[in-house]
Amino acid sequence: MVALAATPKPTLAENPAALELKLDIDQDGETDRAVIMQEPGGPASLYIYLGEEKQDPSRKPDLLRMGLTEDRVIDLQSNGKGSLAITSCFGCGASRSTEETVTIVYRKGRFLVGGYSRSWDWNQQTSSGVETTLGGCDINYLTGKGTVSKDLEAAKPINRRFKPISLKDWSSSSRPRACTFGAG
Template structure:
């Protein structure tokens, strides 16, 4: 994490910001080519206030001027607890969102479950840049109840095509598989509702 933040600090002089970002509040960041033009783009997850949703900042590189220009800020989509950098004990946080660059230029956003109670649901979104906006191309989740035997389910589906697979553990320990087949839709990340994904998966 610290090496990643150091790398982001090196990028800072070439970033044109729409609004100031306190560097100690950058939870994680990732570089990649989101729009497929061969340039190195950037995405960052930034803490706002303790217990408040985090913001996600997107930047696309202007290859002619060689700087990163703002491509949008998405708010109210990352509800996770984080022991922030301005408070002691942040190394112990176990619900940090994770970003991964995929080979096709998409972004995998992993949202681990809050460590409250025995029922945990981890979510994963696949974000893609299409027609000037970041959209949700894929949704996945896995659910476990750590105090109950044989209580688990998962699902992974392509939001754009509406196709995917889900499974649910049965009381006898076997797993029942299902095919997800719903209408494919395009959702801007800023307008995404997790309930849409769970509904498509039959929850």
């Protein structure tokens, strides 16, 4: 009983800092539910309930991933093929901002990071004006391929193969070097 009491449960009515999405992440024909809870300025936590169309506050989540991102989560989406895309931003349109999307899939009974994309738009005041650095990357861990772009150049393939990463092992340090602002 103590373990259940210690497990945080999302309560949408009491917490306006929650995003919710219904989808079929495990592709079994039943509706699943994903919830992101995030206090202003705090890390985001992801709750996934398999086979739960309606909220049941007493039910323990099938997945609880605390501290998924420190950035502000701005969107949850599903492509209808079982993936969950969580988009967050730092700066969110300010003169120094990044946006990233982590795509989560459920394969062979495991939650995996199946994709990751990141873009940045960084403006720095210099003595001769404003210097802007643009860039981005897109990694598909399921196909093993990725691309990277810098400034206004077309995206170029990354010369390495990628493998899916377990969601429990994912962190910002898991992202490829090409997806780090300023890497090159």
